Amino acid sequence: MSLFLGKMCQHIPGHKAETEHEKVLEIMPAKEVYIPLVAGNNTDFEVLVHEGDQVFVGTKLAQTKSGFVVPIYSSVSGVFTGIAKRMHSSLRPQPHMVIQVDHKQTAIQAFAPIRYENASREELVEFTKNAGLVGLGGAGFPTYVKYLKPNGIDTVLINGVECEPYITADYKMMMDDPKHLVTGALIMKKMAEAQRVIICIKKTHPDLISVVKQAAENTGVEVREVPDVYPMGWERVLVREVLHKEYGNLPAEAGCIVNNAGTAIELARMMEHGEAIANKIVTVSGAGVKDPMNVSVPVGMPVKEIFEHTGFKLDSVRLIAGGPMMGKAIPNDMFVIDRAMNALTILDNPADNAIACLRCGSCSDHCPAGLQPVRIAMAMKEGNIEEMERRQAMSCIECGLCTYVCPSKIDVTENVRKAKRALALQKKK
Numbered sequence: 242m243s244l245f246l247g248k249m250c251q252h253i254p255g256h257k258a259e260t261e262h263e264k265v266l267e268i269m270p271a272k273e274v275y276i277p278l279v280a281g282n283n284t285d286f287e288v289l290v291h292e293g294d295q296v297f298v299g300t301k302l303a304q305t306k307s308g309f310v311v312p313i314y315s316s317v318s319g320v321f322t323g324i325a326k327r328m329h330s331s332l333r334p335q336p337h338m339v340i341q342v343d344h345k346q347t348a349i350q351a352f353a354p355i356r357y358e359n360a361s362r363e364e365l366v367e368f369t370k371n372a373g374l375v376g377l378g379g380a381g382f383p384t385y386v387k388y389l390k391p392n393g394i395d396t397v398l399i400n401g402v403e404c405e406p407y408i409t410a411d412y413k414m415m416m417d418d419p420k421h422l423v424t425g426a427l428i429m430k431k432m433a434e435a436q437r438v439i440i441c442i443k444k445t446h447p448d449l450i451s452v453v454k455q456a457a458e459n460t461g462v463e464v465r466e467v468p469d470v471y472p473m474g475w476e477r478v479l480v481r482e483v484l485h486k487e488y489g490n491l492p493a494e495a496g497c498i499v500n501n502a503g504t505a506i507e508l509a510r511m512m513e514h515g516e517a518i519a520n521k522i523v524t525v526s527g528a529g530v531k532d533p534m535n536v537s538v539p540v541g542m543p544v545k546e547i548f549e550h551t552g553f554k555l556d557s558v559r560l561i562a563g564g565p566m567m568g569k570a571i572p573n574d575m576f577v578i579d580r581a582m583n584a585l586t587i588l589d590n591p592a593d594n595a596i597a598c599l600r601c602g603s604c605s606d607h608c609p610a611g612l613q614p615v616r617i618a619m620a621m622k623e624g625n626i627e628e629m630e631r632r633q634a635m636s637c638i639e640c641g642l643c644t645y646v647c648p649s650k651i652d653v654t655e656n657v658r659k660a661k662r663a664l665a666l667q668k669k670k
């Protein structure tokens with residue numbers, strides 16, 4: 242029985258059928274990829290190649306100079322032509338490495354493969370660090386950091402929930418490669434020195450559950466069905482649902498580590514083949530897309546070129562990097578696919594239909610973080626920093642539910658995001 246199926250966690254239409262059983266279309270850029278020199282908020286990178294250098298799929302291009310170690314490998318073969326500032330999906334102009342593609346996709350082994358069964362925990366964590374693996378569910382946080390000091394970790398949860406509407410990229414990856422999903426789960430269990438690893442999948446995917454259960458037979462990896470409600474994929478909700486535990490800041494406080502299913506699959510592939518992440522599966526969907534589909538594209542692919550294949554069917558659209566609930570609305574299509582991006586969602590423009598707030602309280606009733614989004618949005622509009630802080634704007638997980646339930650079609654989430662940005666700016670000062 243679920244512990245968290247009240248009003249704050251609700252079923253919303255999935256729209257998954259539009260893409261989940263269609264073939265993944267492979268697309269290459271016509272001329273160039275633009276690989277972002279971005280790791281979370283960090284853009285402090287040492288570039289390891291020179292202008293004019295030939296690079297291959299797997300060439301190490303750059304590495305962070307400060308903060309967490311994040312190397313970046315090339316997703317294409319071609320010639321490195323320099324660094325350009327371009328709009329990034331974080332809504333800031335950021336440096337990107339420009340590589341002119343030669344369309345040969347010549348690959349080199351980025352690093353030596355490793356057999357996880359024979360390696361020590363420390364060797365596996367070191368491998369994960371040098372391979373540049375980051376969370377592929379949207380967060381982009383370096384994976385190795387979670388496993389550096391896993392004191393008291395009992396369970397690893399592999400998050401295959403993919404609770405946002407429209408997105409089926411993880412579903413496709415898990416269906417196509419359940420073997421590496423299970424191997425990745427076992428590697429993470431070993432890195433965490435945990436007793437259990439559980440792959441969590443929504444119960445509305447019996448086909449996937451059966452495929453993964455078969456792959457997990459006799460491995461000790463458990464498969465758990467979870468309810469089809471939103472935001473079931475949020476770590477806090479998943480931990481509460483599966484382990485019946487609460488925590489303050491990090492899942493480690495509840496004795497667990499949560500990793501996305503796609504991340505587990507990539508980790509197993511990297512260890513087996515010595516290859517860094519080159520391609521991403523991205524779901525392009527939403528009411529504004531003519532041909533919804535999953536595409537496989539190299540990291541750094543301009544989204545503009547993806548839309549040439551999918552088309553638009555509305556005149557006024559809202560372009561979102563990510564899913565409709567947690568993604569970021571982007572004013573134009575001049576950004577690229579980065580390693581953590583798994584969806585592009587195109588919706589009709591809500592600003593076209595928004596009316597004044599009705600004070601209905603629905604956004605507060607549904608907020609899974611227990612906030613009053615309408616109050617935070619009002620404080621933001623008044624520039625009242627104290628009130629934004631008092632209303633705990635920073636606790637917002639940007640799940641998008643307040644916008645989804647708003648009968649006035651106000652983009653409440655965006656207003657709360659602005660409040661978070663104002664608070665972060667204030668803190669810096």
Ligand code: SF4
Nearest residue numbers: 608637638640641643
């Ligand atoms: S986006 Fe933030 S404020 Fe809105 S419902 Fe989700 S957690 Fe609450």
Ligand code: SF4
Nearest residue numbers: 598599601602604647
């Ligand atoms: S749901 Fe929309 S209309 Fe209702 S209180 Fe929140 S912002 Fe106002």
